[in-house]
Amino acid sequence: MLLPNKSSKENPEEPPPVLKSWNQVYALIIAVLLAIIIFLYFFTRHFQ
Amino acid sequence: MSKVDWLVLALTLLSIVIYGVWKSRGQKNIEGYLLADKKMPWYQVGFSVMATQASAITFLSAPGLAYSDGLRFVQFYFGLPLAMIVLCVTFIPIFHKLNVYTAYEYLEGRFDIKTRSLTAFLFLLQRGLSTGITIYAPSIILSSILHVNIQYTTLIMGTLVIIYTVYGGTKAVSYTQMFQMAIIFSGLAMAGYMVVHLLPAGVGFTDALQIAGKMGRTKALDLHFDLNNKYNIWSGIIGGLFLQLSYFGTDQSQVGRYLTGSSVTQSRLGLVMNGLVKIPMQFLILLIGVLVFAFYQYTAPPVSFNPVALDAVKASTYGPQVAKLESDFEAVYAEKKRLVNELVPALHNGNKQEVDATRIKLQAADQAALDIRQNVQTLMTKNDAAADTNDTNYVFLSFVTEYLPVGMVGLLIAIIFLAAMGSTASGLNSLASTTIVDFYKRFISKSGSDKHYLNASRWATVGWGGFCVIVALYAGHLGNLIEAVNILGSLFYGTILGIFLVAFYFKKIGGSAVFVAALIAEAIVCIVAFLNVMAFLWLNLLGCALVILLATMVQQFFHRKRSNAVA
Numbered sequence: 353m354l355l356p357n358k359s360s361k362e363n364p365e366e367p368p369p370v371l372k373s374w375n376q377v378y379a380l381i382i383a384v385l386l387a388i389i390i391f392l393y394f395f396t397r398h399f400q
Numbered sequence: 401m402s403k404v405d406w407l408v409l410a411l412t413l414l415s416i417v418i419y420g421v422w423k424s425r426g427q428k429n430i431e432g433y434l435l436a437d438k439k440m441p442w443y444q445v446g447f448s449v450m451a452t453q454a455s456a457i458t459f460l461s462a463p464g465l466a467y468s469d470g471l472r473f474v475q476f477y478f479g480l481p482l483a484m485i486v487l488c489v490t491f492i493p494i495f496h497k498l499n500v501y502t503a504y505e506y507l508e509g510r511f512d513i514k515t516r517s518l519t520a521f522l523f524l525l526q527r528g529l530s531t532g533i534t535i536y537a538p539s540i541i542l543s544s545i546l547h548v549n550i551q552y553t554t555l556i557m558g559t560l561v562i563i564y565t566v567y568g569g570t571k572a573v574s575y576t577q578m579f580q581m582a583i584i585f586s587g588l589a590m591a592g593y594m595v596v597h598l599l600p601a602g603v604g605f606t607d608a609l610q611i612a613g614k615m616g617r618t619k620a621l622d623l624h625f626d627l628n629n630k631y632n633i634w635s636g637i638i639g640g641l642f643l644q645l646s647y648f649g650t651d652q653s654q655v656g657r658y659l660t661g662s663s664v665t666q667s668r669l670g671l672v673m674n675g676l677v678k679i680p681m682q683f684l685i686l687l688i689g690v691l692v693f694a695f696y697q698y699t700a701p702p703v704s705f706n707p708v709a710l711d712a713v714k715a716s717t718y719g720p721q722v723a724k725l726e727s728d729f730e731a732v733y734a735e736k737k738r739l740v741n742e743l744v745p746a747l748h749n750g751n752k753q754e755v756d757a758t759r760i761k762l763q764a765a766d767q768a769a770l771d772i773r774q775n776v777q778t779l780m781t782k783n784d785a786a787a788d789t790n791d792t793n794y795v796f797l798s799f800v801t802e803y804l805p806v807g808m809v810g811l812l813i814a815i816i817f818l819a820a821m822g823s824t825a826s827g828l829n830s831l832a833s834t835t836i837v838d839f840y841k842r843f844i845s846k847s848g849s850d851k852h853y854l855n856a857s858r859w860a861t862v863g864w865g866g867f868c869v870i871v872a873l874y875a876g877h878l879g880n881l882i883e884a885v886n887i888l889g890s891l892f893y894g895t896i897l898g899i900f901l902v903a904f905y906f907k908k909i910g911g912s913a914v915f916v917a918a919l920i921a922e923a924i925v926c927i928v929a930f931l932n933v934m935a936f937l938w939l940n941l942l943g944c945a946l947v948i949l950l951a952t953m954v955q956q957f958f959h960r961k962r963s964n965a966v967a
Contacts, residue, residue, distance in 0.1 A: 370493045374668070378485045381675045385481045388679050389633070392474065392620040399613030 409811030445670025466689025479640025532871020639937030723924030894943020
C-alpha cells in the first residue's frame with residue numbers, strides 16, 4: 353500500500369552538479385577506494 | 401571532571417539540542433515528522449547518513465579496538481563505497497519514484513503484505529536491539545564520570561534521548577546531525593593532536609606509529625583469504641558490501657535519512673559524500689586508538705581500563721591474586737618501556753639489526769602483558785559471572801578523562817553524547833516510522849488524520865525508547881560494542897537484502913516463494929552463527945545468497961505444482 357498524500361519531485365536522469373555524468377561520479381568513488389587500499393598497503397608495510 | 405568541563409559539556413549539548421528543536425518547530429504532519437518534508441540538501445543528507453552510522457560506540461569502542469587489535473577493523477568498511485554506488489543506481493530512484501515513507505512499503509506492491517510485514521518485523525527486531533546497545537555506550541561515560549551505577553545512567557540517557565526524538569522528529573535529527581559531525585571532526589582532530597603532544601620529547605607522530613607497528617597495531621591491510629578471519633580485504637569488500645548494502649538500502653534508520661533529500665540528485669550526492677569520506681574518517685578514529693596505545697608505552701596503563709570491575713575484584717577474595725598480577729603487570733610495563741626507549745634511537749639511527757632484535761623482545765613483552773590482563777579478566781568473571789570484563793570500550797574514555805587538559809575533556813565527552821543522540825534518535829525515529837507506516841496504518845487505523853498519525857508516531861517513539869532502554873540494561877555482557885552491533889546486524893541484514901534484491905532483479909519470483917525462502921534462510925543464518933562456522937561479515941553474503949537461491953527453487957516448485965494442477 354503506497355501512501356497517496358506525498359509529492360514527487362524527482363528526475364532520475366538529472367546530471368550531477370560535478371563531473372559530466374553519474375557514471376563518472378561512480379568511477380571517482382571506485383578510484384578513491386583503490387587509492388585508499390593502496391595507501392593502506394604501503395602504510396602497513398612501512399610501519400610493520 | 402572540572403567545573404569548566406561540565407560547563408563546556410552542558411553548553412555544547414544545550415546549544416545543539418535548542419538549535420535542533422528551534423529548526424524543527426511547527427511540525428503538523430507525519431511527512432514533516434518522519435521525512436523532514438523531503439527538503440534536505442545533499443550535504444545535510446550526507447552528514448545525517450554519516451552521523452546515524454557513527455554512534456557513540458564509534459568514538460568509544462573503535463579507538464579501544466585499535467588499542468587492543470590494531471587498525472585491521474578499517475577493512476570492514478571497504479564494501480561501503482561500492483554499496484553507495486549500487487544504492488545510487490537502483491535503490492534511490494525506486495524509493496523516490498514510489499514516494500515511500502519506509503523501504504518496506506515497496507515490498508507490498510512488488511510481492512504481498514506478508515513479505516512486507518516479515519521484512520519490517522525483521523528490521524524492527526534487529527534495529528530495536530541495536531539501538532538499545534547504542535544507548536548503553538554513553539551510559540558507560542556517565543557512570544564513569546558520576547560514579548553512579550550504570551543501570552541508573554542508562555535510564556537517564558535513555559529518557560533524555562526519547563524526549564529529544566519525540567519532540568523534534570526527523571527534522572531535529574537531520575539539522576543537528578550536521579553540526580554534530582562538524583564538532584565531532586574538530587574534537588577528534590584535537591584529540592589526535594593531544595595524544596602526540598603528550599608523548600615524551602623527541603618522540604613524534606611517526607615514532608609513535610613505529611612503536612605501535614612493532615607490536616602489531618598498524619596492520620591495516622590483510623590480503624590473505626581466510627573465511628574465519630573477521631577482518632581481511634576479502635571479507636571487507638565482499639561481506640562488507642553485502643552488509644553495507646543491506647544497512648543503507650533496507651534499514652529504515654538509513655533509508656529514512658536519504659529519503660529526506662529534496663530530489664534523487666540530492667539523495668545520491670549525500671550517499672556519494674558518505675562513500676568518499678567514511679573510510680578515511682574511520683581510519684583516523686582507529687589511528688587515534690593506535691596513538692593512545694603508543695602513549696601507554698610511556699605512561700603506565702591500568703591492568704584493566706574498567707575501573708568498576710577492577711575495584712570489585714580487588715575488594716573480593718581474589719584481591720591478593722589481583723594484587724600479585726598488578727605487580728607482575730607493572731614489571732612487564734617497565735620492561736616494555738625500557739625496550740621502547742631502546743627502539744626509538746635505533747629507528748632514528750636506521751640500525752635495522754637492533755630494531756629487529758628489540759621488536760622480537762617487545763612482542764614477547766606485549767604478549768606477557770596481554771596474558772596478565774587475560775588472567776585478571778578471568779578472576780573478574782570468577783568473582784562475578786556478569787562482570788563486564790572486556791575493557792576496550794573504556795580505553796579511550798579513560799585516556800580522555802585522565803590526560804586531556806581542562807575544557808577538552810568536556811568537549812570530547814559532549815562529542816560522544818552528541819554521537820549517541822544522533823544515532824539513537826535516528827534509530828528510534830526509524831522504529832516509529834516502520835511501526836506506524838507498516839503495521840499501525842496498514843492493519844489497525846487505515847484512515848486516520850495526519851494529526852492522529854503524528855501523535856501515534858510520537859507514542860511509538862516512546863514505546864520503542866522504553867524497549868531499547870531495557871535492552872541497554874543488559875548490553876554490558878556483549879563485549880566490544882562496535883563488534884556486537886555489527887554481528888547483530890549481520891544476523892538479519894543478509895536475509896532482508898536478499899528479499900530486496902529478488903524484488904529488484906528477479907521479476908518472475910512471487911511473494912510466497914520469497915517469503916518461504918526468507919524464513920528458511922534466516923533460520924540457516926542463525927544456526928551457522930550459533931555454530932560459529934564463519935566470520936560474521938560472511939553471514940550477510942550467506943543470508944542474501946540463500947534467499948535468492950531458495951526463492952528461485954521454491955518458485956520453480958510452485959510453478960510445477962500449478963502446472964500439474966492445471967493438467
